[in-house]
Amino acid sequence: MLRRRLQPESHAARDVLIHAGPGAGKTLGALLAFQAMQQEGRLEHALVFCHRTSILSQWQSSAARLGLKLELWSGQNQLNGDVDGWLVSYQGAGRQQHNLSADLQRWNAETLLAIADEAHHLGVDPDEPDGPVWGHTFLELSNRARLRLGLTGTPFRADNLAFCAARRVRVEEQGQLVEQIHPDLSVEPRELIAAGDVRPLEFRFQDGWVEHGQEGIPDREISPLSAEQRESWRARNLRRAIRLSDSSSIAQQLLLRARKQLEKVRNEHPRAGGLVIARDIEHARAITLLLEEEGDRVDLVHSQDSEAAARLSGFQAGQADWLVSIDMCAEGFDASRIRVVAYLTTVVTRSRFVQGITRAVRMCGERANLESIPREPSYVFAPADPLLMQYARSWSLSEPYRIAVPAVADDQDPTEIGGSWRGPSLPMEAIEDGAGAVIRMKTPELPRFLQR
Template sequence: MELLRRRLLTAAPGHCTDVLIHAGPGAGKTLGSLHAFLQLRQGQKLSGICICCHRSSISNQWHSAAKKLGLDLGEGQMGPHGLIVSYQAAGRDPKHWQQLLQSRWPLQQWLVVADEVHHLGLNPQQPEEGGWGKSFEELSDGVKLRLGLTGTPFRADQLQFCSSRQKLLTIEGVPQRVITPDLVVTPQELISSGDVRPLRFHFQDGWIEYENSDRSALSTEHRESWRARNLRQAVRLGDSSSIALQVLLQARRRREALQQQQPGAAGLVVARDITHARGIAGLLEEQGDRVVLVHSQDPSAAEALKNFQNGEGEWLVSVDMCAEGFDAPRLRVVAYLTTVTTRSRFLQAITRAVRLDGSRSALEPMPRHPSYVHAPADPLLMAYASNWSLSFPYLLAEASVEEACIEQASGSGDWRLEQRAIADAAGAVIELKGPQLPRFLAS
């Protein structure tokens, strides 16, 4: 609140002010933003609020939170205090939405919030290129204040995004363009304050066998092409000795044990594709578990997610449907069985299990009871797990990065045919615990 007030006071008349906040899941970004708007509105600094987000389920959460605070926001249309609009709708006709804002109050009386703002990429090499970032800039051009919220302040393509400012820092002697948020609340801080759960990781190691009799250890393979092939094999559903099935069985046992501690505790399985997800759901159902399966091609997916949040099912098996913004405090176990290994996607998936509701907060000691992540022992995933609760500078791509990638892709190299993985076998489990807490909290 004070950050926004200071920015408004120091803003040049008629200019738009950008604020970027990076705060992990459970930090209260939604309610905090709405509370700040209410106070600024009461102080006659602002009149209306426009929330932009990328999923209907997230729009519903904003609408529900606003209603609890007495704010009436229209979904896709103007309400008494403002509106909520999707990035998709804004992208179709940004000028229409800007005119809609202006028809209610002057643009300089509006706060525009970009939820999960890292989706709004801006490519300085192709400024004319369309996309959500460009349409958001058009929609919000001329407003008083733009607030970017993110729990994942980075992109795999290293592009800049809206509501962010660049700085030039020297990192290990090399000048780097970085984005630094105006306010950072790390998961480690939230864990220490008891606002979210810590995570404990269990990585299933094993061997991948190839058709020429080569063997590769999953956890120690750092040749990128081999690492990727290993993971593709490791997430396949095989017999009881396979890596994927061991991950699933361990996650299932973990959820059953947590039922004694938290009745209704549930698990999330992140699957590779729809066929893979159906296979996983079938295996769990064979064991008598109740499963909710969601994927982007299912028109009833949003309703299924809502039912799961309300207590239906013991397992949620998902294909790219339960990332940022999905709020289900009953989730205590995540089985990560997909070949997607970007840091952002991994962190978005595992942090679905860090939230806890008010009723559990009153019952649990400090630090909170942990949630658990089970996954194949892929070196990249283990590296992400070792520092998931920390915040790092977001390095922007240099202008030559794209050209370099093209040259590498088309240049000379090892042209031997890719070997085919034919089997895998589970080995030991590698355990990683969460961040070290202060002694007075850990005792």
């Protein structure tokens, strides 16, 4: 595909978007493609943008295994002939955009490949030229590149903005024209599951009742976690459900069940580990304390921790049983030993949920030779929030990403579009919950001919 775009007679756009789930080999595939076209004399250098500095080292080590030399750009790099490319974070590129732009002038733009890792972060709002910074920075720095390759595991955004390195297509939907992002190549998670490249997921949603009331007022309301459709109550129920209030709380029962599941997995996979995605630092510390009281080795990482990178590397090497994180491991983090994920945050966008749970789908080489296809599943534990359960039903399927949402007709109920529920907003305080049944959900079953 990239080679065809480099043909002199090609008039196709220079933006190429690859959508493939975690574990599909996007990093390795992009590097192999660049290396092949470099050897053919079509490309000389690559400039790789990543959304986190911790991901840059993963690209660098993958490149080194192929004999490619990618250096971390710092603004003080000396241009030398044996460097195949530079690595830079979106934030770092924005801070030193002028210097990086000047350095890029030394390279031949006609043989430069710009790679945007997790390209959906590069939102661009045409109505706000000073809006999302990362997208505009990438566009300006890559405007001379011969090709721009976007890689993403979740080709959509919660705000419906278009993003860089992606082809926009107009389609008719229910009599109206809408714009969609169309990847040039899409590999769905269900295809990877069928091929044995990644693990299927099984979900354990912890249900329960949340009792609401006000101090000094005897009248109380009881609201079921899994069935609450009023947005204000649904959000309040989830906030209450993730608290570690006592031994009967939904969150505490969820974590204890996740621990038992990890122990079962370790009977067959001794190096297996778990990941907990927490709400904030205080919440993460409470979770860490609970797991440590149960006898587990726990690594807590967050963006304010100066030793976060070392802790992540230590977890990847197997030094802890659980990794507790707020915002550093939901996307791009590679640790194939993760087999259990506990999702205990109030962030309920589809992109964040899918990125979080798919940390557990990666296969490692040592296990690939021991397991049949389909692979042994990994497990996701989460509160029985209606939105999260909705996302779980379709996590392995790709849906078109709509840029322009059709306007709501005057006679149409706005709650029928996008799940935007609205309900009464009452000054209530959740004072008690009760952990109830566990709602089980599996990855959509594969056709029999794919289960060989």
